Each structure stands twice: as structure tokens, then as C-alpha cells.
Amino acid sequence: MALHFYNTLSHKLEAFAPLDDDKVRMYSCGPTVYNYVHIGNLRAFTFQDILRRYLHHCGYELYHVMNVTDVDDKIIRDSVKAGKSIGEFTAEFRKAFEEDAATLRLEPPERVTPATEHIGDMIDLISRLAEKGHTYESKGSTYFRIASFPGYGKLSNLDVSGIKAGARVEQDEYEKDELRDFALWKASKPGEPAWDSPFGPGRPGWHIECSAMAMKYLGESFDIHTGGVDLVFPHHENEIAQSEGATGKPFARFWLHAEHLLVDNQKMSKSVGNFYTLRDLLDKGFSAAAIRYLLASVPYRKQLNFTFDGLKAAQTSIERLRNFQRRLEEGGLPEGANPAITELAETARKNFIAGMDDDLNTAQALGAVFEFIRDVNTKMDAGEFQAGNVAEANQVLDLFESIFDVLKTEQSGQVSAEEIEGLIAERLAARKARNFARSDAIRDDLKARAVILEDTPQGTRWKYGA
RNA sequence: GGCGCGGUAGCCAAGUGGUAAGGCAGAGGUCUGCAAAACCUUUAUUCGUGGGUUCGAUUCCCACCCGCGCCUCCA
Numbered sequence: 003m004a005l006h007f008y009n010t011l012s013h014k015l016e017a018f019a020p021l022d023d024d025k026v027r028m029y030s031c032g033p034t035v036y037n038y039v040h041i042g043n044l045r046a047f048t049f050q051d052i053l054r055r056y057l058h059h060c061g062y063e064l065y066h067v068m069n070v071t072d073v074d075d076k077i078i079r080d081s082v083k084a085g086k087s088i089g090e091f092t093a094e095f096r097k098a099f100e101e102d103a104a105t106l107r108l109e110p111p112e113r114v115t116p117a118t119e120h121i122g123d124m125i126d127l128i129s130r131l132a133e134k135g136h137t138y139e140s141k142g143s144t145y146f147r148i149a150s151f152p153g154y155g156k157l158s159n160l161d162v163s164g165i166k167a168g169a170r171v172e173q174d175e176y177e178k179d180e181l182r183d184f185a186l187w188k189a190s191k192p193g194e195p196a197w198d199s200p201f202g203p204g205r206p207g208w209h210i211e212c213s214a215m216a217m218k219y220l221g222e223s224f225d226i227h228t229g230g231v232d233l234v235f236p237h238h239e240n241e242i243a244q245s246e247g248a249t250g251k252p253f254a255r256f257w258l259h260a261e262h263l264l265v266d267n268q269k270m271s272k273s274v275g276n277f278y279t280l281r282d283l284l285d286k287g288f289s290a291a292a293i294r295y296l297l298a299s300v301p302y303r304k305q306l307n308f309t310f311d312g313l314k315a316a317q318t319s320i321e322r323l324r325n326f327q328r329r330l331e332e333g334g335l336p337e338g339a340n341p342a343i344t345e346l347a348e349t350a351r352k353n354f355i356a357g358m359d360d361d362l363n364t365a366q367a368l369g370a371v372f373e374f375i376r377d378v379n380t381k382m383d384a385g386e387f388q389a390g391n392v393a394e395a396n397q398v399l400d401l402f403e404s405i406f407d408v409l410k411t412e413q414s415g416q417v418s419a420e421e422i423e424g425l426i427a428e429r430l431a432a433r434k435a436r437n438f439a440r441s442d443a444i445r446d447d448l449k450a451r452a453v454i455l456e457d458t459p460q461g462t463r464w465k466y467g468a
Numbered sequence: 469g470g471c472g473c474g475g476u477a478g479c480c481a482a483g484u485g486g487u488a489a490g491g492c493a494g495a496g497g498u499c500u501g502c503a504a505a506a507c508c509u510u511u512a513u514u515c516g517u518g519g520g521u522u523c524g525a526u527u528c529c530c531a532c533c534c535g536c537g538c539c540u541c542c543a
Binding site: 040235240268307309314329366371379382436459 | 470471472473474479480481482483489490491492493499500501502503504505506507508535536537538539540541542543
């Protein structure tokens with residue numbers, strides 16, 4: 003099976019191929035930088051990262067653009083509260099986001115685009131829409147008239163013709179001809195940041211940001227647009243209306259949406275007390291690798307139920323992978339190459355790729371890797387794994403690592419390798435003298451300093467770890 | 469109410485019209501001075517419930533129950 007994705011737009015699984023032969027143009031809705039991102043946000047960003055890496059694996063060059071929303075109602079509200087300009091306020095959280103992304107080993111997109119640096123592009127796009135009769139003005143704000151765009155609702159499969167004023171909608175502070183219409187340009191209120199425009203002073207609506215920036219960098223039609231499921235409506239629906247309304251051409255061809263993360267089977271919320279940022283989890287002692295593994299291990303279209311037990315299981319799973327990797331490095335293997343291993347490695351890689359090709363089925367891909375590890379461990383115990391098999395076993399791990407990226411250990415450790423080797427020698431002498439009290443004391447002391455010793459037939463080996 | 473996603477062992481989770489991957493946890497064992505690592509055995513007669521189609525359904529169809537999301541703040 004070649005690469006397939008579930009396309010929200012067509013509501014089915016489709017074979018993927020980019021418009022250009024070997025280059026994929028992709029847009030992702032990035033963070034609104036008014037706070038630290040939480041693990042739910044990071045689930046979506048981890049999905050994008052897995053997608054990026056797998057597209058690379060498939061041989062595609064990538065041009066991936068992600069926006070940063072650095073002006074909106076919440077930012078204005080919270081920056082005032084913090085007594086900072088929105089520039090100062092958002093710079094802080096943008097930096098925090100980039101740090102968090104780096105901690106989780108999320109590859110940076112080729113271009114990250116802050117909304118405030120593209121106001122002119124948004125104004126141009128609104129003007130284009132105005133020329134085509136898709137807009138109207140009311141009390142200084144400019145709106146998109148949904149009735150002017152017949153395809154509206156095709157992404158979300160939602161019939162919005164019947165939207166009526168309800169508990170939430172009636173509180174809308176803007177006056178629109180129809181409730182379902184949305185703001186392209188919001189009139190500024192006194193004290194709010196504003197830009198001059200042909201429609202009067204104001205600021206862009208949220209939706210127009212993404213249309214303007216996506217088309218500026220990726221062209222009027224491009225390959226993939228990603229985001230969380232909650233963005234399907236209205237945000238992505240509105241992006242389509244704005245973009246296709248202006249150009250008359252298809253906007254994004256594939257729409258991929260990440261399901262939400264739940265915590266203890268509930269939606270994360272501050273009031274329930276199950277709201278976590280990456281920093282919260284790191285402070286609790288969990289490793290970034292374990293968090294990344296957990297977020298990546300559940301296929302992106304399935305709700306991910308986040309629990310601390312799950313996080314611990316992720317950590318243990320990574321240890322299993324790392325132990326296998328170390329075992330491959332040890333040497334002392336018989337000469338030759340066992341063809342049975344070659345076959346196992348081929349099967350593992352084939353199954354891994356088959357899983358990823360199937361709409362990024364990471365659970366299936368992981369299954370292929372673990373099955374391989376178990377089989378190879380068994381062969382090693384039986385002495386049937388030979389020196390000539392190391393490279394192909396490493397190829398399986400390399401394939402895994404190119405997507406999951408969790409094997410590298412984070413801390414170099416507080417104890418130097420020289421000191422550890424010295425203590426191992428001392429412990430060996432103690433063991434030879436059957437002074438087990440001393441040998442165990444050395445092992446325990448090192449363990450307390452995050453160094454783990456393991457005795458093998460080839461001698462004592464060590465690793466940094468909990 | 470409309471539109472979606474899902475309900476598989478203690479937990480996470482894959483999957484298929486032909487009789488249940490994988491990970492974690494648990495139990496027993498091998499190895500070890502003891503550990504650790506690794507391996508072996510074991511843990512779902514069963515895939516939300518009830519019908520239907522079929523030689524055969526967890527997998528297809530229908531109905532129902534439950535969970536979660538969206539229906540203009542939201543990854």
C-alpha cells in the first residue's frame with residue numbers, strides 16, 4: 003500500500019501524491035501565543051512532526067508553513083492584564099513554545115509566520131474578496147457573507163443555514179447580517195492595537211490570517227493542511243470560503259485533523275484540575291522522550307487518553323528499545339550473518355512502513371518494531387545472531403528512530419565515565435573476593451547517582467538512567 | 469436535535485468475513501552471589517448490547533446503550 007491519508011474534505015482514505023512531483027507544500031495551524039501550550043496542543047504538534055518525518059522518509063522535500071497567532075482577543079485581554087504591549091507579551095510565549103517544541107524534538111517547519119508581520123497580505127486578500135462581492139461592512143467591521151459562497155460546509159459536513167441565536171451566539175458583540183457570517187476585519191476599540199486599512203482602522207479576524215499566509219507562501223493551491231479536529235468548524239471551513247472565494251481555485255487538497263487528547267477520559271480543563279503543560283510533566287520527573295512516545299504512539303485520528311500510568315508505560319517501553327540498541331553495540335558475536343535475521347529485519351521494516359503508509363498508523367508500526375526486538379533477542383540468547391546481522395538490525399532501529407526520535411538519552415549524567423569505569427573495576431575486585439557487601443554498595447551508590455550497572459557474561463556494562 | 473470519532477484483556481492499543489498484533493502491569497520459570505538486562509510459559513473461548521446476512525462475523529447490515537468532540541474561544 004502506498005501512502006494514504008484520511009482526508010477530512012473527501013471524508014475518506016485517499017492515496018496521497020503532491021501536486022509537484024517530489025515536493026510537499028503543507029500548512030499547519032500553529033499556536034496562539036498567550037500562554038504555555040498544553041499537552042493537548044502538543045499532541046497535535048507531535049502529529050504534525052510525525053507527518054513531516056514520514057513525508058521525508060517517503061522521499062519528499064517539504065515546504066511546511068506554520069502560523070503563530072500573535073494578535074487576537076485573548077492576547078489583547080491578557081497582555082493588558084500583564085501590563086505589557088502585545089509584542090512583549092507574545093514574544094515571551096512564542097519563545098516558550100519554541101523551547102517546548104525543541105524539548106519534544108519537534109522539527110521546526112521551514113517557515114513560521116507571525117500574523118502581525120502579514121497584516122498587509124491579509125488586507126490585500128480582504129480587498130480581493132470585497133471586489134468579488136463576498137464582503138460587507140457593518141459598524142466599522144468587515145464580514146464575509148457566507149451566502150455568497152455556495153460550497154460552504156463541505157469540509158465540516160455541517161449545515162449552517164439554520165444557525166440561530168442561542169446562548170452562545172447572542173452574546174456576539176458584532177452586528178452581522180447573518181449570524182453565521184464571520185469577521186474578516188474587526189474595528190478597533192479605543193486602546194486596542196490597530197492597523198490602517200481601506201476598511202478603516204482595525205485588526206484582522208483570526209480566519210483570514212491562515213488564508214493569507216498559506217497562499218502567500220504555498221500558492222493558491224497546495225497539498226496538505228493540518229490542525230486539530232476542533233478547527234474543522236468554523237476555522238478551516240472559513241479558510242476554504244475565504245481562499246476559494248478569492249481565487250476560484252481549490253485551496254488545500256488534503257485536510258488532516260488530529261483528534262483530541264483526553265486526560266483520565268475527560269476533556270482537559272483548568273477547573274477540573276487535569277490541565278498539564280509540558281513543563282508541568284517535566285517537573286513531575288517524566289522525560290520528554292516518554293511524553294513524545296506517548297503522544298506519538300496512539301494513531302492521530304484516535305482520541306488519546308492521557309494518564310500517568312500511560313506515561314510510565316511509555317518510559318518503560320523506551321527503555322526496552324534502548325536496551326536492545328545497547329545490546330547491538332556490545333559486540334562479541336560469532337562471525338557470519340544469519341539469513342533468518344535478514345528476513346526478520348526485512349519483515350519488520352516492511353510492516354513498519356505498511357503501518358505508516360496506512361494513514362500514519364503508529365501503533366501498527368510500533369508493533370512491528372517490538373516484534374522484531376523480541377525475535378532478535380531470542381536469537382541472541384540462542385547464539386544465532388551473528389556479527390554480520392548488526393547492521394541490518396540497526397537499520398530497523400534507525401527507521402524507527404527517524405520517525406519516533408526517542409532513543410537518544412537526554413542527560414549526560416553527573417558521573418564521569420572515567421569514575422564509573424574505576425568503580426566497576428573496584429567492584430569486580432570485590433566480587434572476585436566475594437565481598438558482596440562492598441560490590442553491592444558500589445552498585446547502589448551509582449544507582450543513587452543515576453548510573454545503572456548490569457553484569458553480563460562479557461563483563462559489567464553501565465548506562466545512565468533512573 | 470444535526471455532524472463526527474470511538475467502545476477489543478487490569479491499563480494503552482493493532483487488526484481482519486475464517487476464527488484475536490504489540491506495549492505496560494501481574495504470575496511462574498531460566499540465567500545471576502544477589503540484582504539488572506534478556507528469554508520462556510502464562511493472562512480475552514472473546515472483541516458495548518440485541519437482532520439480521522453468511523457455511524462462518526469482532527470484522528458486513530439494522531436497532532439500541534455508553535463515552536468523547538464539534539455545531540462561531542479552543543490542538
